[in-house]
Amino acid sequence: MAKVPERYAEERRQEILDAAAGVFIEKGYAIATMQEIATACDLAPGTLYRYFPGKADLIAAVVGGCMDAYHDVLAEVTSAAPTPGAALHLLGEHVAEGLALPEWQEECTLRLESYLAGRRDDALRGRLEDPLRETVADLARIIRAAQAAGEADPDVDADALALLLHSAVAGLSALTMPLRDTQAATCAWRLLLDLVSTVLGARPASVEPKGDS
Secondary structure, three states: OOOOOHHHHHHHHHHHHHHHHHHHHHHOOOOOOHHHHHHHOOOOHHHHHHHOOOHHHHHHHHHHHHHHHHHHHHHHHHHHOOOHHHHHHHHHHHHHHHOOOHHHHHHHHHHHHHHHHHHHOHHHHHHHHHHHHHHHHHHHHHHHHHHHOOOOOOOOOHHHHHHHHHHHHHHHHHHHHHHOOHHHHHHHHHHHHHHHHHHHOOOOOOOOOOOOO
């Protein structure tokens, strides 16, 4: 068989992941089949298996893509903000705006599906654990930078606070689906941000992105 060009292979891989995400959201990971995913991306099952050996590989890759997007947002915000404290504020606003977006709910659904799948599959749980820990660690690093810059109480446990914020985002995102009330979730998130600001004991002097007048 002729070698598939790398660019085409990557495009096809992304098409498969997009199709798999749609099937997992609609059907749920446990019920979804490789055949359904192959049909969704107009591939023969054998071709699909050449890209991904099984459903666990697909859900791990799909959620990995969500984690990569998170890292991209984090990098963009931290590079745009003048200080670590300002970066925390901008991240908080990003979440407040995102909670109401349909794509935010889709990503939340995928993450919940992956958590449930990992609960029943030790090998998959191991593959999901490191990326999840890294997302929390990234946030903790920004909190520590704010502490080092004098923008936050140095006695606050940065790791615990990062886990709290990450858990709050995950929980509020999940609850907006059955409650169908994104406004309440946004209000709850802003209340948490106010409480966290009080705990941290300091606010950044400016939250304007770099380069703005």
